[in-house]
Amino acid sequence: NAGVTQTPKFQVLKTGQSMTLQCAQDMNHNSMYWYRQDPGMGLRLIYYSASEGTTDKGEVPNGYNVSRLNKREFSLRLESAAPSQTSVYFCASSEHARGAWKLFFGSGTQLSVL
């Protein structure tokens, strides 16, 4: 009963380094998302994938790229990390029921960029 699994849990990068955050879901959901969470800002959408083979920008996409590898996996890549990207990152997938989209979140990746 894993749900949404994210790795790594914690990461420290130096400015300019690159890294990929991995996400996988086992609920057979079509849609997947990457959010970042900053103090006092709530959750802000970085990128989403409505279905396998498609990706779209969210509210704060600059500095990030994504890959929807297959229906289960959706990765987030930082090509050249900046201190402004220090945040907690959450992956989510969603199901549609009664006209509403319900998001299911992973446990997050805490990223620090020095």
Next chain:
Amino acid sequence: GQQLNQSPQSMFIQEGEDVSMNCTSSSIFNTWLWYKQEPGEGPVLLIALYKAGELTSNGRLTAQFGITRKDSFLNISASIPSDVGIYFCAGQRSGTASKLTFGTGTRLQVTL
């Protein structure tokens, strides 16, 4: 992007007390969702509201979809220590979940 206004930002209450928090927007939403986030974890869905005026309960939690469709309320009765966390509201218009807008959160602390 738009953020929903949640209040209060934080609450310190004693075990056994009732809690009320709300979420307001300048825009109309078709659906309201309430999430709880515990330390080190992702948000977990508590309650979903689908139409204006709807009142829905989940154990000690009760949430209401405002008549104007611009606000929602969450009440927790007889709080216990495990209620500690950050509570987020989220409003959704029609379309995909990419149209979900989150509130800034209410941090709840419960003392014995």
